[in-house]
Amino acid sequence: MDHSKKLPEYKFFIHPLDFSELRRDIWVDDPITAKLTVNKKSYNIDLAYRGSHIRGFRKKSYHIAFHKPITFRNAKEWHLNAEYKDPSFIRNKLSLDFFKEIGCLSPKSQFVFLMINGKNEGLYLELESVDEYFLENQKLPKGSIFYAVDGDANFSLMSELDQDIKKSLEFGYERKCGTAEDENALHELIIKINTIPRVDFEKEIVKYINVEKYLCWLAGVIFTQNYDGFVHNYALYRNGETGLFEVIPWDYDATWxxxxxxxxxxxxxxxIEGYNTLTARILDVKTFRNQYKKRLEDILSNQFTLECMKPKIQETFELIRPYVLKDPYVKEQIHLFDKEPDFICQYIEARAKYISNKLYILD
Structure with a gap:
């Protein structure tokens, strides 16, 4: 393999007592201390498991926070995803790159090979954290970021979880950065989404949300077919200059x-009409619906094609295949991995045909 094509190698050293503590209860969020070595340089980190249902898998995903030095590559934390249930390993990265290509904000990601205390832990996807450093790295105006942490982030006054009126409009969200004023802006956004009269919605909603960017994000969810993406698997960014909210995708392995x-x-x-209260209200406006239809048509012609996607899929597979063979958790299933490029390409053809045939719904 060409040297320039090698993946970064991350080496964790965790004291055996700390490692035992980490594994004692996988649902505890308290981090342990560890050392990370990259390119022969060591960094002091806090380490914890990440995710919800994925914690139960044999191969764990990790959250890393730097504390000496406090940042590395202008990030204060990373997410290392095992991608354990995706036989291709690439769906998350493929999705996040796709969002960027169609004009949405999207975190960077790269594949790395992980070792813990000298033992191979396998292939991982390193995800950029969506926080103030993300805004800085993307050269975006300062602002606030809220993570959608559960199904209550559904842009509704009603709870997705218990089908009752929400006791707090903060339910479903965790503020990653920003101020109390930004929280008030989030409350106002949710109230306005649900209370602006239909006749005023088109001219009023644009004071709170960047509708063009929202439609771009919605198209991304539709093409990648992330069923959870409408009430979960996203972050909200409030642009400090415009005061408008934008949506950023997150955790897109259940796709393609x-x-x-x-x-x-x-x-x-x-x-293709998607789900959630905000999507329904936006697509109820003919102007917005037309914009959305045109966006879908543009993506069908330019980005969501085999001509565009197949070389990227193939190149990524060739890059990571040698590392899948060294991954102790999945190497026995290499035959399943090898079938995935064709499977994803077949999905692209079928999904493109489905979306094309349903465009009339938006007329």
């Missing part, structure tokens, strides 16, 4: 024809 368990998700599973 597979669900969260790695099972087949048929190309017609997610409708």
């Amino acid at each position: 024809g597979r669900d969260i368990n790695g099972e087949v998700m048929e190309e017609y599973y997610v409708r």
Whole structure:
């Protein structure tokens, strides 16, 4: 393999007592201290498991926070995803790169090979954290960021979880950066989404949300077919200069024809009108609906094509295949990995055809 194509190698050293503590209860969020070595340089870090249902998998995903030095590559934390249920490993990265290509804000990601105390832990996807450093690295105006942490981030006054009126408009969100004033702005956004009269919605909602960017994000969810993406798997960024909210995708492994368990998700599973209260209200406006339809048509012609996607898929597979063979958790399933490029390409063809055939719904 060409030397320039080698993946970064991350080496964790964790004291055995700390490692035992980490593994004692996988649901505890308290971090342990560890050392990370990259390119022969060591960094003091805090280490914890990340994710919800994925903590139960044999191969764990990790959250890293730097504390000496406090940042590395202008980031204060990383997320290392095991991508354990995705037989291709690439769906998350493919999705986040796709969002960027169609004009959305999206975190960077790269594949790395992880070792813990000298033992191979396998192939991981390193995800950029969506926080104040993300804004700085993307040369965006300062602002606030809220993570959608559960189904209550559904842009509604009603709870997705218990089908009752929310006791607090903060439910479903965790503020990553920003001020109390930004929290008030989030409350106002949710109230306005649900209370602006239909006749005023088109001219009023643009004072709170960047509708053009929202439609771009919605298109990304629709093409990648992330069923959870409408009420979860996103972050909200409030631009400090415009005061408008934008949506940033997050955790997109259950995409490109597979669900969260790695099972087949048929190309017609997610409708092109999407879900959630805000999407329904925006697509109720003919002007916005026309913009959205044109956005879908543009992406169908330019980015969501085999001509565009297949070389990227193939190149990434060739890059990571030698590391899949060294991954102790999945190397025995290399035959499944090898089938995935064709599977993803077949999904792209089928999903493109489905979306094309449903565009009339937006007229």
